[in-house]
Amino acid sequence: MGTQAVVAVACLLAAIALPAVLRRPLAAVALAGIVALALIRPPVTPGWPDAEWRLASCDVGQGDATVVRAGPKQAVVIDTGPEPRLLTRCLDQLGVATVPLLILTHLHADHAGGVAALSSRGVAMVVTSSVRTPAAADRSIAAALPGVPRVFADGGEAWALREATVTIVTAPQAPVEIAVSDGESSAENNASLLIRVLVGGISLIVAGDAEQQTQASHAGLGEAVDADVLLVPHHGSSRHAAAFFDAVSPAVALISVGARNDYGHPAASTVRDVAGTGARVIRTDEHGSITVAPAPGGLVVTPQR
Numbered sequence: 001m002g003t004q005a006v007v008a009v010a011c012l013l014a015a016i017a018l019p020a021v022l023r024r025p026l027a028a029v030a031l032a033g034i035v036a037l038a039l040i041r042p043p044v045t046p047g048w049p050d051a052e053w054r055l056a057s058c059d060v061g062q063g064d065a066t067v068v069r070a071g072p073k074q075a076v077v078i079d080t081g082p083e084p085r086l087l088t089r090c091l092d093q094l095g096v097a098t099v100p101l102l103i104l105t106h107l108h109a110d111h112a113g114g115v116a117a118l119s120s121r122g123v124a125m126v127v128t129s130s131v132r133t134p135a136a137a138d139r140s141i142a143a144a145l146p147g148v149p150r151v152f153a154d155g156g157e158a159w160a161l162r163e164a165t166v167t168i169v170t171a172p173q174a175p176v177e178i179a180v181s182d183g184e185s186s187a188e189n190n191a192s193l194l195i196r197v198l199v200g201g202i203s204l205i206v207a208g209d210a211e212q213q214t215q216a217s218h219a220g221l222g223e224a225v226d227a228d229v230l231l232v233p234h235h236g237s238s239r240h241a242a243a244f245f246d247a248v249s250p251a252v253a254l255i256s257v258g259a260r261n262d263y264g265h266p267a268a269s270t271v272r273d274v275a276g277t278g279a280r281v282i283r284t285d286e287h288g289s290i291t292v293a294p295a296p297g298g299l300v301v302t303p304q305r
Contacts, residue, residue, distance in 0.1 A: 050302040053291035054200035058090035059284040062258030063110035068199050071162035073097040078206050080114035087117040090289050098122035105192040105208025107137035116144040126150045131174045131191045164199035169224050190214040200294045203227040205248050209234040215241035236266020242273040253279040
């Protein structure tokens with residue numbers, strides 16, 4: 001029976017039973033409670049996520065949150081989006097109970113603001129760069145995840161998990177003057193960690209909010225940045241280097257971006273240059289959360305909508 005038929009039958013049965021329920025106050029209260037729980041439970045889109053998913057780009061609005069399967073009910077989380085509620089919903093839908101590794105590419109709010117969503121998911125380690133600004137975001141990590149070990153990556157670190165391998169390819173340095181800043185700057189964007197993931201035979205590159213200068217530097221890394229999937233840096237900002245997209249040469253390019261955002265992301269020029277590599281470009285603002293799974297001879301991309 002299709003979803004629409006199920007809904008129609010349920011509505012018919014509810015209409016038949018409602019008069020009897022309303023004559024019994026306790027039954028009416030119980031029914032109201034059940035309905036309330038159903039409404040606050042995160043909706044599940046039929047067929048999503050793909051049961052074979054290996055990586056996901058969560059729809060967290062104007063921000064990034066990438067989830068990589070590490071084992072049954074386990075995942076690596078790379079960035080958390082701007083606030084906990086949206087990340088919580090995505091992790092629940094993906095069935096993620098524990099997070100052996102959390103990596104924050106940098107500490108801007110749209111990448112680290114949702115860290116509290118992981119406070120009850122058994123985070124075993126937090127990895128960030130040595131750039132600890134904005135200072136308020138740096139403090140929020142310790143507040144949300146007290147006692148969790150933190151690694152300040154220099155580049156070259158790697159973690160082999162049950163189903164995934166995660167490598168910090170580079171950890172660009174930032175100017176000394178931002179060390180006392182509590183704002184959000186392009187210097188911090190360009191100090192984003194460059195991360196390579198291998199999971200289920202799928203390779204992924206994540207570069208945070210790296211802008212044109214840093215992307216151009218990444219392009220010179222050759223095979224280290226060649227990958228099947230690219231999370232397009234900085235939500236598709238116009239500040240990009242087409243040479244980086246060419247170096248990655250992805251089959252799939254994911255753009256994590258908020259609908260009708262105030263920044264004009266993604267820029268038409270960026271979408272054009274990414275698509276020019278031959279990649280299939282898919283966006284969270286248009287398709288919701290997105291999973292990628294392996295398939296013979298290619299990849300299966302499954303959007304929520």
